[in-house]
Amino acid sequence: MSMKFPYSVELETKPDFEACMERVYAWYNHEVLDRVPVRFSAHNAEYNTVDRADRWPTLKDRWFDAEYQVDKYLNSIRGKKFLGESFPVYWPNLGPNVYPCMLGGEVEFGDVTTWARHTLHDYSEAPRYRFDPRNPYFKKLDEMTDIALEKGKGLFITGYTDIHHGPDCADAIRGTEALCMDLYDEPEEAKAFIEQCSLDFERVFHYFNDKLRAHDQPSVTWINIPSYESFHIPGMDLSSMLSREQFREFVLPVLQREVKVARHNVLHMDGKGVARHLDDFLAIPELAGIQWVQGVAEDEPILQWVPLIQKIQNAGKGVVVDLKVSELEPFMDAVSPEGIYLCIATDDEEEQQAILKRLLKWK
Numbered sequence: 090m091s092m093k094f095p096y097s098v099e100l101e102t103k104p105d106f107e108a109c110m111e112r113v114y115a116w117y118n119h120e121v122l123d124r125v126p127v128r129f130s131a132h133n134a135e136y137n138t139v140d141r142a143d144r145w146p147t148l149k150d151r152w153f154d155a156e157y158q159v160d161k162y163l164n165s166i167r168g169k170k171f172l173g174e175s176f177p178v179y180w181p182n183l184g185p186n187v188y189p190c191m192l193g194g195e196v197e198f199g200d201v202t203t204w205a206r207h208t209l210h211d212y213s214e215a216p217r218y219r220f221d222p223r224n225p226y227f228k229k230l231d232e233m234t235d236i237a238l239e240k241g242k243g244l245f246i247t248g249y250t251d252i253h254h255g256p257d258c259a260d261a262i263r264g265t266e267a268l269c270m271d272l273y274d275e276p277e278e279a280k281a282f283i284e285q286c287s288l289d290f291e292r293v294f295h296y297f298n299d300k301l302r303a304h305d306q307p308s309v310t311w312i313n314i315p316s317y318e319s320f321h322i323p324g325m326d327l328s329s330m331l332s333r334e335q336f337r338e339f340v341l342p343v344l345q346r347e348v349k350v351a352r353h354n355v356l357h358m359d360g361k362g363v364a365r366h367l368d369d370f371l372a373i374p375e376l377a378g379i380q381w382v383q384g385v386a387e388d389e390p391i392l393q394w395v396p397l398i399q400k401i402q403n404a405g406k407g408v409v410v411d412l413k414v415s416e417l418e419p420f421m422d423a424v425s426p427e428g429i430y431l432c433i434a435t436d437d438e439e440e441q442q443a444i445l446k447r448l449l450k451w452k
Contacts (some may be wrong), residue, residue, distance in 0.1 A: 094317050096305045101243055102166060102177045109174045110307075113314060116407050117353055117377050119428050124448040126174040127431040128313060129441050148198040152183055155233045159240050166245060172441045174430075178313045179241060180248030181233035183226055188252050189261040190226040191293065192218040192286065207264030212278040218262060220289035227293070234297060238304050248309040249297035255287035255343040256327040262286070269330050272339060280339055287343050291350050294321065298351075312380060312409070314355060314430070321351035322380065329362025336366050348375035355409065360384045364397060371404040378407030378430065391416050395423045402428045414440065417447070426451045 092111050100106055112126045145151040152158075162179040171177055184203030186196050196203040209215060220227075230250050237247040253261070259282050260268050271279035298308050298319055307315035312322050323344055328336050348354045354375050358364055359382045370379060379401050383394055391412055401408040407428040412420055414435055431448075435441060 096317070098246070098305065098307060099243060100177065100245065102169070102245060103171050106176075109176070110315065110317070112174060113316075116428070116430050117316075119405055119407060121426050124445070124451065125426045125429045125431060126314075127433060127444065127448060129173055129175045129433055129435055129444075130313075148200070152198055152203075153229055155229065155236050158182075158233060159236045162237075163240060163244065170438060172438070173445055174314075176309070176313050176315060177245035178248050178309055178315075179237050179245050180310050181230045181237065181250050182311070183229065183250065185251050185253060186261045187226055187230065187250055188254050188290075188293070189218075189258045189286070191220055191224050192258070192262070192289075193221075193224075194218065194258075194262045205261035207262065207267065209263045209282075212275065212282060215278075215282050215285060218282075218285065220293070230297070234300060238300075238306070246309055246315065247301060247304070247306050248311070248313075249294075249301065251311050252290065252294060252321075253324055253326075254290035255347065256283050256325060256340050258286035259283045260327045265327070265330065268327070272331075272335055283339055283343065287347070290347065294350050308351070308353075312355065312357075314353075314409070316351075316353040318352035319350070320353045320355075321348070322355050322357050323347050324357035324359065325366075326357075326359050326363065328366055329360060333366065333369075337369065341366075341369055345373065348373060351375075353377045355380055355407070358382065361388065367397070367400065371401065371406060376406060378409060378428070380409040381411075383411070392419055392423060395420075398424060398429075414444070417444065421447075421451050 092114055094107065094110065098106050112122050115122045116126050145154065159179060166177050184196055186194065186203055186205040189205060190196055195206040195208055197206060234247060241247050268279060301308060307317055308320040309315040310320065310322060314320065325340050325344055328340050331340065355378045356370055356376055357380050370376060381394065381398065383389065383391060391410065398408050398410060402425065407430055409430045409432060411432045414433060433444060
């Protein structure tokens, strides 16, 4: 069965793009065509490469070198095959706390990520954290996007950056310990600041998403699952620290508004602390799926989470699951394929081809 999509995306690096998007759209609809979608890389794989910083005065200068960042990605895909639902996607990245920076927050730059500086010490200072389109982080992301759209023609998809607003933005600016105490000691001030940290999310999202659509680019960000319409991946990591009651008061209303901006939403559910709120997540009709991030050490292997994965499936939602190659067979024996989107970390082409053939027999 061939689907009709609103526009054509032609990439010499991904000649089977449309066939792969048919599988993605079947997944959005909780259906399976010939096999489940599979991406051959793991969650956060892009953070495993460290650049040499000696050609820049500071690490921030390296992160802000827009030409270099786009060229680095372009060089990384030369000669590379994108099998399965692995897509060549460059998304402008200034770290996971770039949205707080758009409001006036600050970060410490590391080799592969950034850490927020908790600069709000009293809520009397809160009014100064406001979005301004002249903000250097916003302008740099805009520059990166323009460069990528030009250099990526016919080679890769350009996406938009990671956007953590609302509770996680307030967490980055205020600090986790302080914000959690505020929920008890200054609940109204904390709630007002969380709301303030979500005011311009829709504006920022649509600015970048509309720019991509104007260039016939799919809507896509760091999870590398594209949409011909609009895609967003909400993340509410602060909720791992909250009771069900606190979550419903301080977080859930923000999330319920957040999912209104996009046609396809996939929730980033990072660990068992966040998973305690799964029932509330599953009750949100705008969520197409959930990315389950199981964690490491005692939270491995994946098979211990089969009941959670099946609960998501039974609710009619898709679930994105990271698997080791060695876990594929037992996972397929334990779980039905409906609603499953796999991420498997292997660069070996023969192994990837073998996995694709095996998935065709998963019924």
